[in-house]
Amino acid sequence: MTTTNKDWFRIQNIDSIDSPALVVYPARVQENIRLLLSMIDDVDRLRPHVKTHKNREATRLMLDAGIHRFKCATIAEAEMLALCNAPDVLLAYQPIGAKLQRFIALVKKYPRTNFSCLLDHIDAAHQQSAAFHAASLNVPFFIDLNIGQDRTGIIPSKALALYEACSKLPGLQFAGFHAYDGHIRDKNIEARRQLIDDAFKPVEELTGTMRQKGYPVPDIIAGGSPSFPVHAQRKGVQCSPGTFVFWDKGYTDWCPEQPFQPAALVITRVISLPDASKVCLDLGHKSVAAENELASRIHFLNAPNLKAVAQSEEHLVVEAGKGHSWKIGDVLYGLPLHICPTIALYERTITVNDGMAGGDWKIIARDRTISI
Numbered sequence: 458m459t460t461t462n463k464d465w466f467r468i469q470n471i472d473s474i475d476s477p478a479l480v481v482y483p484a485r486v487q488e489n490i491r492l493l494l495s496m497i498d499d500v501d502r503l504r505p506h507v508k509t510h511k512n513r514e515a516t517r518l519m520l521d522a523g524i525h526r527f528k529c530a531t532i533a534e535a536e537m538l539a540l541c542n543a544p545d546v547l548l549a550y551q552p553i554g555a556k557l558q559r560f561i562a563l564v565k566k567y568p569r570t571n572f573s574c575l576l577d578h579i580d581a582a583h584q585q586s587a588a589f590h591a592a593s594l595n596v597p598f599f600i601d602l603n604i605g606q607d608r609t610g611i612i613p614s615k616a617l618a619l620y621e622a623c624s625k626l627p628g629l630q631f632a633g634f635h636a637y638d639g640h641i642r643d644k645n646i647e648a649r650r651q652l653i654d655d656a657f658k659p660v661e662e663l664t665g666t667m668r669q670k671g672y673p674v675p676d677i678i679a680g681g682s683p684s685f686p687v688h689a690q691r692k693g694v695q696c697s698p699g700t701f702v703f704w705d706k707g708y709t710d711w712c713p714e715q716p717f718q719p720a721a722l723v724i725t726r727v728i729s730l731p732d733a734s735k736v737c738l739d740l741g742h743k744s745v746a747a748e749n750e751l752a753s754r755i756h757f758l759n760a761p762n763l764k765a766v767a768q769s770e771e772h773l774v775v776e777a778g779k780g781h782s783w784k785i786g787d788v789l790y791g792l793p794l795h796i797c798p799t800i801a802l803y804e805r806t807i808t809v810n811d812g813m814a815g816g817d818w819k820i821i822a823r824d825r826t827i828s829i
Contacts, residue, residue: 466722466758466790469812477744478724479803485720486515489701490522492716497689504528504678506699509797511822515702516541528697532559536829537822539567548574551581561592562829573597573632577611582623589628597632604656606640613659617666633676636660642683646714653687683712705796706756723791727783734779741771746798755791
């Protein structure tokens with residue numbers, strides 16, 4: 458079987474793959490990492506978020522490329538990074554209660570990794586301080602800033618008071634500020650840039666005030682995938698894109714200025730022909746992220762005109778039109794609108810090299826627990 462760049466996704470031994478299945482193209486992952494490095498002046502400013510890939514193999518490719526700082530959202534993701542000997546890991550979450558105890562166990566189990574976490578409230582600061590001090594730990598923390606998403610974080614104008622209060626508490630070591638602007642997604646990069654700059658201005662004012670008061674100059678971790686090209690131009694700011702590693706249909710459409718290429722797909726098959734115009738696929742809610750509108754959840758690279766009309770746990774019904782030529786067993790290659798939660802639906806992803814499916818990457822951090 459010969460392929461062209463247009464049908465790069467086709468798998469020669471597709472009959473060996475049961476469906477639905479998640480497949481990844483490692484050569485494309487490596488190219489996306491190379492592109493990431495080409496878009497920033499210093500690899501030390503990269504702190505990729507691993508919530509997208511959740512596996513050791515992609516992490517090791519980043520480590521091999523010289524990336525040594527990472528961000529994650531769960532204890533399992535943090536442990537996955539530690540298993541790869543990642544030097545610097547931020548848990549981009551404010552651990553309290555049982556999660557705080559798990560975080561402490563993680564820090565103690567993997568002393569070769571420098572762990573840090575987020576903090577945005579004085580009550581959480583007291584909990585963390587007491588727990589870290591009791592465990593004889595001094596843990597770096599980043600103050601989480603709310604710059605418009607209104608999800609987590611403290612507004613920048615109140616962050617200085619929180620810093621001053623935390624500086625008096627044992628067990629806490631101030632590292633810097635974390636500012637996430639995931640709510641800004643304008644397709645036009647110039648319009649997006651202006652909104653990102655406006656949202657970031659209070660962060661610059663806050664750091665300026667700290668310098669005037671003689672406080673330590675903080676590290677700043679900013680943004681995600683849509684704002685990465687903007688923050689990459691800010692000297693000294695650490696950037697945290699994550700989706701770049703696999704990319705998806707959503708960011709292909711929303712961030713056309715970014716050169717990343719899709720590197721992970723969902724394989725599905727025609728399993729039934731319910732009427733003259735409809736086709737049923739084995740691609741239910743359990744196989745592709747279902748948080749977006751039905752019609753946009755999946756884009757079929759080899760059947761872009763199919764329109765999803767119904768979905769349940771194990772099935773996806775699409776409108777193909779009367780007179781269509783689809784047959785039972787035909788294979789479709791689907792690019793999810795949102796790859797991150799789609800990855801979390803699979804225990805492992807099958808790797809495809811030079812058109813042949815062979816090995817696999819286990820998605821070990823899809824679980825809430827690895828060992829801690």
